[in-house]
Amino acid sequence: MKKILVPFDFSDQATDAFRFALQMAKQSACEIHLLHVVELPVLYDTVLMPALSFEEENLQDKRRNADLKLERLIKKYSSSEVKLETRTEFGPTSATILAYVDKNAIDQVVMGTKGAIGLREILIGSNTEKIVRASNVPVIAAKNFVHPREIKNIVFPNTLETDSNEDLVMKIKTLQHSLGATLHIVWINTPLNFRQDLVTREHLSHFAKRYMIKDYTLNIFNDTEEEAGIVNFTHWIDADMIALGTHGRKGLAHILAGSLAENLVNHIDRPVWTYTIKNEH
Numbered sequence: 008m009k010k011i012l013v014p015f016d017f018s019d020q021a022t023d024a025f026r027f028a029l030q031m032a033k034q035s036a037c038e039i040h041l042l043h044v045v046e047l048p049v050l051y052d053t054v055l056m057p058a059l060s061f062e063e064e065n066l067q068d069k070r071r072n073a074d075l076k077l078e079r080l081i082k083k084y085s086s087s088e089v090k091l092e093t094r095t096e097f098g099p100t101s102a103t104i105l106a107y108v109d110k111n112a113i114d115q116v117v118m119g120t121k122g123a124i125g126l127r128e129i130l131i132g133s134n135t136e137k138i139v140r141a142s143n144v145p146v147i148a149a150k151n152f153v154h155p156r157e158i159k160n161i162v163f164p165n166t167l168e169t170d171s172n173e174d175l176v177m178k179i180k181t182l183q184h185s186l187g188a189t190l191h192i193v194w195i196n197t198p199l200n201f202r203q204d205l206v207t208r209e210h211l212s213h214f215a216k217r218y219m220i221k222d223y224t225l226n227i228f229n230d231t232e233e234e235a236g237i238v239n240f241t242h243w244i245d246a247d248m249i250a251l252g253t254h255g256r257k258g259l260a261h262i263l264a265g266s267l268a269e270n271l272v273n274h275i276d277r278p279v280w281t282y283t284i285k286n287e288h
Contacts, residue, residue, distance in 0.1 A: 020119025195236030
């Protein structure tokens with residue numbers, strides 16, 4: 008049985024993510040793990056030993072409160088069709104979530120997001136961004152609740168890099184099949200990365216045939232830059248989800264080059280499915 012992790016901070020966005028995951032689990036016979044992370048105080052476990060006893064009591068109160076809230080949530084949304092597990096852990100939010108994914112053999116992460124803007128987005132980013140960047144499993148990020156059965160059109164921005172896409176495409180095909188959706192493969196033509204339509208369409212057609220993709224359309228969309236093109240194309244065809252790969256850049260490379268997937272998570276009002284491409288050429 009596949010496992011879906013929903014990091015849960017009791018926000019409206021997290022509740023919507025849980026509801027989305029619950030419907031996915033009903034359709035695909037998955038179990039759901041709800042994980043609440045309590046951030047440790049900055050001075051916790053330092054030389055300031057007299058404060059530790061108080062902090063320990065405070066942390067245990069937070070755990071009990073979180074567990075009670077999770078219990079009420081389970082009672083409200085419980086279903087005999089879906090196995091639910093809850094856990095409260097202490098630590099840095101994104102690192103704790105990623106460790107839980109690895110330790111518990113999670114297959115999919117579903118997260119709510121408020122997005123991050125301005126300087127915070129550039130230097131820090133949201134927890135969802137950090138999970139998108141570093142997760143070893145696919146991540147679905149959404150600002151609002153959408154029922155999975157309403158997702159019938161998925162935009163798949165294509166880079167035409169066939170050598171590094173096999174794992175990504177197989178997972179997108181699995182997603183497409185589970186939702187019963189049409190895949191709209193699109194090349195975003197920009198002034199800095201311009202290709203002739205005839206050549207591009209031939210490459211797109213070869214790509215679709217190579218991976219035996221079914222129920223799809225091939226598209227070329229012109230825009231000033233790739234992110235704007237994906238957003239505008241998604242709105243133009245009124246698609247329900249975007250699915251794309253990310254190279255998971257970190258550190259200075261991330262600050263300088265950024266991440267298309269993370270930007271979309273912050274800036275678009277549709278669910279975004281992402282997966283980190285393992286073999287970057």
